[in-house]
Every structure is written in structure tokens, then in C-alpha cells.
Amino acid sequence: MTEEQRAEDKKGSILVVGGGISGLTATLEAAEVGYEVILVEQNPYLGGRVAQLKHYFPKLCPPTCGLEINFRRIKDNPWITFYTMAEVENISGGPGNYDVTIKINPRYVNEKCTCCDDCAKACIAKIPNEFNFEMNSTKGAYLPHEMAFPMRYIISPKIIGTEDAKRCVEACKYDAIDLEMQPQTVNLKVGAIIWATGWKPYDASKIDNLGFEYRNVITNMMMERLAAPNGPTNGRVSRPSDNMSVSRIAFVQCAGSRDENHLPYCSYICCMASLKQATYVREQYPEAKIYIFYIDVRAPGQRYEKFYKKIKEDKNIFLIKGKVAEVQEDPSSRDITVVAENAVTGEKIQETVDMAVLATGMVPNTADTKLPGGVKCDPDGFVISDLAAGGMFATGCAAKPLDVTSSNQHATGVALKAIQTLVSS
Amino acid sequence: MADSYWVEPDVKFVKQLKTLGGETLKKCYQCATCSVVCPISPDEKPFPRKEMIAAQWGLKDKLVGNMDVWLCHHCNDCSTYCPRGARPGDVLNAVRAYSIQQYAWPRWLGRIVPDARFWWLLLAIPVAIFLFILGLTGHLHIPEGEIEFAEFFPTLIVDIIFVPLATFWIPLVFGIGIYRFMTDIHKNAVAEGKTKRKDLNIPDFLKSVACTIPTILGHNKFSDCTENKDRYLAHILVLFSFLGLFVVTNIFFVALYILQEPGPYPIFDPIGITTPIKLLALVSGIALLIGSLLMLSNRLKDRGENIGKGSYFDWSLILVVLGLAVTGLLSWFTRLLHLSPIAYWIYFVHLVFVFCLFAYLPFSKLAHMVYRTLAMAYSRYAEREPCE
Numbered sequence: 001m002t003e004e005q006r007a008e009d010k011k012g013s014i015l016v017v018g019g020g021i022s023g024l025t026a027t028l029e030a031a032e033v034g035y036e037v038i039l040v041e042q043n044p045y046l047g048g049r050v051a052q053l054k055h056y057f058p059k060l061c062p063p064t065c066g067l068e069i070n071f072r073r074i075k076d077n078p079w080i081t082f083y084t085m086a087e088v089e090n091i092s093g094g095p096g097n098y099d100v101t102i103k104i105n106p107r108y109v110n111e112k113c114t115c116c117d118d119c120a121k122a123c124i125a126k127i128p129n130e131f132n133f134e135m136n137s138t139k140g141a142y143l144p145h146e147m148a149f150p151m152r153y154i155i156s157p158k159i160i161g162t163e164d165a166k167r168c169v170e171a172c173k174y175d176a177i178d179l180e181m182q183p184q185t186v187n188l189k190v191g192a193i194i195w196a197t198g199w200k201p202y203d204a205s206k207i208d209n210l211g212f213e214y215r216n217v218i219t220n221m222m223m224e225r226l227a228a229p230n231g232p233t234n235g236r237v238s239r240p241s242d243n244m245s246v247s248r249i250a251f252v253q254c255a256g257s258r259d260e261n262h263l264p265y266c267s268y269i270c271c272m273a274s275l276k277q278a279t280y281v282r283e284q285y286p287e288a289k290i291y292i293f294y295i296d297v298r299a300p301g302q303r304y305e306k307f308y309k310k311i312k313e314d315k316n317i318f319l320i321k322g323k324v325a326e327v328q329e330d331p332s333s334r335d336i337t338v339v340a341e342n343a344v345t346g347e348k349i350q351e352t353v354d355m356a357v358l359a360t361g362m363v364p365n366t367a368d369t370k371l372p373g374g375v376k377c378d379p380d381g382f383v384i385s386d387l388a389a390g391g392m393f394a395t396g397c398a399a400k401p402l403d404v405t406s407s408n409q410h411a412t413g414v415a416l417k418a419i420q421t422l423v424s425s
Numbered sequence: 426m427a428d429s430y431w432v433e434p435d436v437k438f439v440k441q442l443k444t445l446g447g448e449t450l451k452k453c454y455q456c457a458t459c460s461v462v463c464p465i466s467p468d469e470k471p472f473p474r475k476e477m478i479a480a481q482w483g484l485k486d487k488l489v490g491n492m493d494v495w496l497c498h499h500c501n502d503c504s505t506y507c508p509r510g511a512r513p514g515d516v517l518n519a520v521r522a523y524s525i526q527q528y529a530w531p532r533w534l535g536r537i538v539p540d541a542r543f544w545w546l547l548l549a550i551p552v553a554i555f556l557f558i559l560g561l562t563g564h565l566h567i568p569e570g571e572i573e574f575a576e577f578f579p580t581l582i583v584d585i586i587f588v589p590l591a592t593f594w595i596p597l598v599f600g601i602g603i604y605r606f607m608t609d610i611h612k613n614a615v616a617e618g619k620t621k622r623k624d625l626n627i628p629d630f631l632k633s634v635a636c637t638i639p640t641i642l643g644h645n646k647f648s649d650c651t652e653n654k655d656r657y658l659a660h661i662l663v664l665f666s667f668l669g670l671f672v673v674t675n676i677f678f679v680a681l682y683i684l685q686e687p688g689p690y691p692i693f694d695p696i697g698i699t700t701p702i703k704l705l706a707l708v709s710g711i712a713l714l715i716g717s718l719l720m721l722s723n724r725l726k727d728r729g730e731n732i733g734k735g736s737y738f739d740w741s742l743i744l745v746v747l748g749l750a751v752t753g754l755l756s757w758f759t760r761l762l763h764l765s766p767i768a769y770w771i772y773f774v775h776l777v778f779v780f781c782l783f784a785y786l787p788f789s790k791l792a793h794m795v796y797r798t799l800a801m802a803y804s805r806y807a808e809r810e811p812c813e
Contacts, residue, residue, distance in 0.1 A: 209462065209506065254456070259508030295456040325461035325506060341457035341471055348460065348468040 011425065012191025013038060014418045015100055017088055020048020021404050022396025023196030024070045025411035026418070031079040035419060038188060039074075039082035040102055045148040046071065046084065048198050049397075052131065052145075052221065054228040054235070056404055057276040058307035062229075064147050066404070071149045083186070084150065091193070091373030095391025096425025098373070100188045106181035108155035108165075113176040115143060115151055122171030125164045127156050129232070132225045135240065136232035141168045141177075146230040155179070191425060192391055192418035195371065195383050196411065199362040199397040202256045202263055207358070210255055211327030215241035216336050216355040219255075220273050223357050227280040237284050239355050241334040246288055248353040249281055250338045252324040253294040257361035265380060267361030268401040271298045274359050275311045282314065290317045291351050293324045293340045320349065327356060362401045385414075390421040435483035438523070442480055445539070446736035447519030453477040453511035459503035464649040465496065467809055470619055472496065473503060473513040480516050489524045490609025492619070492807075495793075495800030497521075500650030501731060515733040521793060522738040528602035528796070529788045538788035541737040551780035555773065558582055567766040573689060574760070577769045578776065580681060580688075590783040598787040599795055606796060610803055620807030633805040636812035637798060645813070653732050655723050662716030663746060669709030676702055689760070710757070714750035717743060742790040749778040 016027045019041030031037045045051065050063045074080050083104050090101040109119075119141035128134040131145050140159030143151070155177060159165050169177045201221045204212035211217045216239050218226070229235040237246055251274040256262035271294065278290045297319065299308035311317055326339035330352075337352045367381025375392060376384045383394035395414040396407040442450060455478055460471035472493040479487035488494060494517050501514035522539060529535025537543040559565045559578065568576035607625065614620045640646065642664075647657040680686045690699040720743050723732050733739075752775035759768035786792060804810050 254508075258454075258456075260510050261506070261508060295454065321457075323456040323458050323461075323508075325458040339461050341460035341474055343455055343457045343474060346470045346475055348466075348471050350468075 012422045014192045015190040016194045018196035018198050019046035020198045021050045022407040022411040025408045026194045026415045028073050029412045029415035031077045036079045040086045041084045042087050044084050044154045045144045053224045057272045058303055095421050096191045098190050102186040104184040108181050109153045110176050112174045113152045118171040119168035122167040123164045125159050127158050132232045133222045140164050192421040194418055195394040195398045196396050197365045197398040199364050202360040202363050204358050204360050207256045210358055214329040216334055219358050219360045223277050246285055246354045248289045250353045250356040251292040253359045255358035255360045263361045269403050270359035278317050292319050295323050393417050435485045438485045439483040442519045445519035445522040447516040449512040450480045450516045452509040458506050459513045462502050462506045465646050473517050477513050488520045489527050490613045492610040492800040492803050494520045495797045498646045500652055502652045505652045525792045528606050530601040535788050538785050539738040551777045567769050572760045572765050572768050574772050614807050630806050634802040637802040640813055659716050659719035662712045666709040666713035669705050673706040710754045717747040717750055738790055745781050
């Protein structure tokens with residue numbers, strides 16, 4: 001489908017910042033109509049938050065099914081250059097004519113890596129696995145995750161200068177490890193910039209009444225990792241405290257969302273995410289009781305509504321209108337008790353469960369990191385696109401909380417806005 | 426609860442609640458966080474989530490005459506955790522202010538006491554009465570010589586005014602209010618299934634009152650609060666200083682009329698009993714001053730961000746109590762310092778404050794001492810909470 005021909009009216013290139021689902025889509029949509037695109041990603045892999053999921057909703061297929069084809073398209077497309085472990089340092093100029101400085105951090109592993117795992121075996125030091133929200137650890141030399149793209153190991157800066165790093169070099173049969181690698185700077189001239197800087201989960205420890213300090217209270221993104229086959233438990237949903245199986249589980253909706261003390265906005269995906277995660281539990285534990293406490297179930301659109309209705313038919317899934325506002329732990333059994341008022345019956349409910357999942361919302365990565373180039377953010381940290389001025393556009397969860405489908409639609413539209421900037425300048 | 430009923434929103438009621446300090450009530454989106462974080466709300470039919478939707482819909486019948494509104498002690502734990510800034514604690518405070526007006530008799534007085542436009546009238550009434558009586562009895566002048574308040578404002582006149590206020594007016598007005606209130610909260614509790622007891626048995630209810638008193642005196646509910654713990658000290662000081670002053674007043678009433686011992690009584694009286702009583706008066710007066718100053722400072726802290734901004738209804742009571750404490754202590758000190766005529770003027774103002782406190786008690790925020798006590802007792806009677 002890719003015509004390896006440059007667009008005739010090409011006058012410049014597009015910088016896409018962020019290689020999650022929105023950034024990938026924007027990159028591909030622009031490149032596949034013949035525009036040069038430079039994609040910059042901070043992580044050592046592409047795919048962003050989607051790569052951490054077990055399933056997409058509502059189709060319940062694994063994220064690789066969308067990501068793999070995108071990676072294939074990137075590999076095939078001559079107009080795309082991408083950098084991982086890279087960040088934008090500086091931007092000057094204006095629409096149609098930006099000078100951009102990109103800093104590429106050292107990976108210490110070059111393209112000769114075959115992912116043989118010998119370096120990891122040789123390395124003794126362990127570091128927290130950030131991809132799994134630190135629920136387990138990796139070696140100091142590691143592959144970010146099994147489906148990582150680019151498929152290449154990385155040496156953690158934490159072991160640089162230690163004996164471990166030397167052991168890794170000695171173990172590598174392919175001469176793929178270069179401990180002398182230095183940060184690189186790349187200067188680019190681009191006509192348009194797309195901010196696809198994405199999101200991170202809200203810090204659940206800031207919600208002082210929902211018990212995130214207890215072992216068996218986790219966030220929804222941690223649940224994705226627990227359920228994912230390449231996660232810390234190889235896909236088995238179990239209690240973090242003792243790895244026991246789960247017979248009762250509670251989902252706490254709007255954990256820190258729609259709350260002026262935390263995130264004032266609705267993060268759009270959490271209701272669907274919990275309904276989806278109920279299917280993870282159901283699949284593994286057919287008898288488990290699942291309690292979902294909500295303010296309102298927001299399943300927008302016909303397809304999501306259908307999914308919600310299907311979940312509601314499950315006799316072992318209990319949807320309770322009432323926000324959990326108190327969480328206790330039994331110190332001996334480590335069981336969790338969630339307390340809510342059922343607003344329909346007007347009774348206070350105390351449900352004791354094996355574990356609880358906090359449906360925490362999305363915080364734009366731009367909430368606490370200022371973007372270069374005079375980019376403006378709204379009070380919640382989402383990037384504001386100045387459509388009249390053109391040149392720079394935000395997409396995906398950098399612009400607002402979105403699901404994957406809407407992110408793709410949004411990114412496609414923004415790719416066109418970027419092309420329009422190139423054409424008109 | 427019936428499956429369906431005819432909802433008749435009272436928009437005027439909603440507007441009134443907003444003027445009484447509940448202006449945030451429309452922000453509530455019924456997440457029910459409040460009912461869970463409230464440290465004193467019961468497990469069955471907890472408050473204040475259900476009260477919030479009733480307030481939004483203007484369902485007056487579900488709020489006025491609802492005991493739960495009075496079980497709330499305005500800790501504002503709910504308002505702190507409220508995700509919308511709907512401040513349920515302040516809304517319930519507004520409902521209580523509204524309820525006091527509803528149960529007051531005569532109604533017109535119930536309407537003007539909480540109305541900020543009439544503050545001058547409420548002060549002018551005692552001033553006019555005092556001046557009229559003093560004029561009539563030929564006391565409209567500052568006496569010569571050693572300061573003796575009875576020379577200026579004879580004790581008999583004071584008592585002719587205040588004894589009927591205390592023994593006739595207040596019981597009459599409260600009697601009517603209490604009757605209406607008890608009828609309503611019982612009806613509401615039965616209708617909403619908060620109690621299984623269909624009857625209102627007076628001796629049993631009085632037993633519940635008796636078992637409520639220790640909770641009130643110990644301020645147990647206040648100490649359950651997480652937010653605004655400072656209110657515990659302020660309130661306990663004010664309550665106990667009033668009790669102390671009540672005791673002192675009664676003792677001197679007996680001293681005057683039964684023992685025929687008119688004041689002023691000496692502070693240091695090695696052989697008599699006046700020293701401890703005088704000391705009690707002094708300690709109570711100072712406690713009242715500190716308590717009311719604490720209330721004031723709690724309210725002013727963070728511009729009421731935590732405790733609630735309050736309305737005129739809340740502020741006027743604090744100011745009257747503070748005025749009472751300040752003028753009471755000052756009239757004593759100025760008398761001992763022989764500061765005539767200032768002492769007399771201050772004493773006059775002090776009596777004006779006393780009059781305001783007594784005469785407007787059933788219509789002011791102070792009425793909560795009756796309604797909350799009854800609601801707390803009823804809650805025990807209804808077995809909504811146990812006797813401690």
C-alpha cells in the first residue's frame with residue numbers, strides 16, 4: 001500500500017514527538033502520503049501505553065495485533081526516521097520552519113544485538129521493572145518487554161561503571177554492547193510538529209482514603225500488567241501479597257478522577273477498562289465475584305454500551321452505584337475491605353475482597369514537564385493546539401483523555417493539519 | 426420507600442438554602458463519598474448524600490423534620506473529601522438554619538432573626554424596652570458614688586424582664602417548636618424506615634434524652650471528626666462556661682430573693698461562700714471569651730475554606746456570645762476600677778446582649794441546643810445508634 005514516492009508538494013518534514021498509538025498513527029498517516037516524518041520516542045521502545053495492555057476494549061484482542069502492523073508499516077516506509085530514548089531539547093522558528101534539537105540518550109547496545117539474553121544472564125544486579133510498574137525486577141541488561149520494537153536490549157544507566165557492565169560486555173558474542181556510547185545531539189529542520197506525548201497513570205498514593213499503601217490494592221494499569229502474558233505473573237491475576245488466586249475483587253471507579261482534589265476531569269477510559277478487566281478475572285476464575293463501584297458508568301457510544309450491557313448480564317459481576325471512599329486492610333489476612341454507600345438503596349456497604357483495583361485516571365505527561373517551543377497547556381496540563389497559527393498540534397492523550405480508537409482518529413486528523421502547514425508555508 | 430412518588434420541587438426553598446450558606450449544593454453529583462467519609466453517619470441510610478439530592482430537588486419535606494440533618498455536627502470531613510466542592514456539611518448547616526425558622530413561633534420572628542437586614546431592629550428592641558422602663562422608674566441617669574449596678578438598673582427591673590423571658594417566653598416558644606419538630610422527625614423516620622418503632626413513647630424518649638446528655642457534655646461527636654478538630658475545644662469552652670454562668674446566676678438569685686443578700690458580693694470573702702462562686706463566674710466568663718474568640722478565629726482561618734464560610738445566621742450568634750463575654754468581663758473590671766460612667770454604659774450593653782441571647786434563642790442558631798439534643802435522643806430512641 002505504500003507508494004515510495006514523495007508527495008509532489010513536499011516542502012518540509014514533520015516531527016512527531018511520542019511513539020505511542022497516537023504518534024505512530026500520525027507518523028504513518030503522514031508518511032504514507034509521501035511526507036518525511038521524524039518520530040522521537042523517550043522510551044527504548046515504541047508502542048507507548050498500549051504496549052502495556054493485555055487487551056484492547058471492546059474487541060479484547062492483544063495490543064500486538066495493532067502495534068505489529070504499525071511497526072511493519074514503519075519498517076517499510078522510506079520516509080520515516082525514528083529515534084528511541086530521545087527527547088526534544090529545543091525548538092526555535094515558526095510554522096513551516098522550525099529548528100529542532102533532539103538529544104538521544106545512550107542505549108549502550110547497538111544494532112548487532114540478537115536478543116540472545118547472554119548479557120542479562122551475566123548481569124547480577126537487578127533493577128525495578130518500570131514497564132511492569134515495579135511489580136517485579138529485571139537485570140541491569142534487559143529487553144524492555146517481549147514484544148519490544150526495536151527488538152534490542154538496553155543497558156541500564158544504573159549499572160554503567162560497575163563490574164556488571166563489564167560482565168555484560170564479556171558475555172556478548174556479537175560485539176553489540178558499547179559502554180562508551182555518549183548522548184548524541186541531532187539538529188533538524190521541520191515544517192510542523194505533532195505532540196503525541198501521551199499520559200501516565202495518576203499517582204494513586206495521593207488519594208489518601210483509597211488504601212494504595214496496602215499490598216492488595218493496585219491500579220488499573222498494574223492490573224493490565226498482571227493479566228498480560230508478558231507481565232510479572234505471566235498473565236495470572238493473583239494477589240500481590242501472597243500470589244493467591246482471586247475469588248472476590250473490587251474495582252474502584254473514579255479513583256482520583258472527576259475530583260477537584262485530584263483530577264477534575266473524567267479520563268474517559270477507566271469505566272471501559274474496568275469492565276474489560278472484569279473479563280480478565282472472569283476468564284481465569286469463573287466463580288469469582290466481581291464488584292464494580294461507580295459514580296456513573298461511562299461507556300460512550302454504541303459499541304461500548306453493548307459491551308457494558310454484556311458485562312451486566314454476568315451474574316457474578318455486581319455493579320454498585322456509589323463511590324468507594326474508605327479502604328481498610330486486615331493486617332493478618334491482608335484482605336481488603338472497601339466501603340461505599342449504595343446510592344440506590346441508601347445502605348452503606350462494606351465489601352471484603354481479596355484485592356481491589358483503583359481505576360486511576362490519566363495525567364498528561366505535559367502536566368509536570370514543560371515542552372520546548374512555547375507550547376501552551378491548559379490548567380490540567382493538556383497541550384493546547386493553536387489551530388489558527390498552525391505548525392504545532394497535539395494529538396491523542398496529550399490533547400485530551402482518549403481511548404485508542406479516538407486517538408487514532410484524532411491523530412489522523414492532526415497528521416492532515418501538519419501537512420496543511422507544510423503545504424501552506 | 427415507595428417505588429415512585431410525585432416530586433414537587435420547591436425552588437424557593439433551594440434559593441433560601443443558598444442564602445443560608447448552602448450556595449454550593451447544586452454542585453453535588455451524588456457520588457456518595459460524603460456518606461462514607463462522615464465519621465458519625467450510621468450504616469443504614471447514612472447521611473448526607475440523600476440530603477444533598479433532596480436539597481437539589483427542593484424536597485423540603487425530606488429535609489425539614491429529618492433527624493439526620495441534626496445528627497450532623499458540621500465537621501466538614503465530607504466537604505474536604507467532596508470531589509465537587511459541593512460542601513455537604515455547609516448545606517446541612519443551611520438546612521438546620523432553615524428548619525429553626527420553620528419550627529419557630531411566631532413565624533415572623535423566625536424570619537427576621539436570621540435576616541441580616543434586621544440586625545438593628547433586634548438590638549433596638551431591648552434598648553427601647555430598657556430605656557422605657559428605666560425612664561418610667563426614674564433611673565435614666567448615672568448614679569453618684571461607689572459603682573453599684575443595681576443603683577442604675579435595679580435588680581428587680583432586670584428580673585422583671587429576664588425571669589419571664591427565661592421561664593415563660595423560651596419554654597412557650599420552644600414548647601411549640603419541640604412539639605412540631607418531634608412530630609415531624611418521628612413521622613419522617615417511620616416513613617423512611619429509619620426506625621421500627623411506630624409510636625412515640627414519652628417516658629422511653631426521656632430515657633434516650635438522659636443517655637444523650639453524657640455524649641453532649643463529653644463532646645464525643647466532635648472528637649470523632651477528622652477535620653476541624655479545633656471546634657471541639659471552642660465549643661466545649663462555650664458550653665461549659667454557659668453552664669457555669671447559669672449556676673452562678675441561680676445561686677445569686679437565691680442569695681438575693683431568699684437569703685435577702687443583695688450584691689455586689691465581695692470577691693475575697695474568707696468566711697462566706699461567695700469566693701468560689703465569684704471565681705466560678707470569673708473562670709466561666711474567661712472561658713466564654715476564649716471559646717468565642719476561638720470560634721471566631723476558626724471561622725476566619727483560611728476564609729472558612731475548611732469550616733465553612735457561614736452565613737449571617739452563624740456569625741450573629743458568635744458575635745452575640747463574644748459581645749456577651751466581653752461586656753460581662755468589662756463591666757466587672759470597670760466597676761472594680763471605679764470607671765464611672767463607662768462601667769454603667771458597658772453594663773447596659775451587656776444587658777442588651779443578654780436580652781438578645783434569651784429573647785431570640787429559639788430563633789437563632791442557639792436553638793440547635795434543643796433541636797440537636799432532641800434529634801440525637803430520638804436517634805437513640807429509634808435505635809439508629811446505641812446509648813453510650
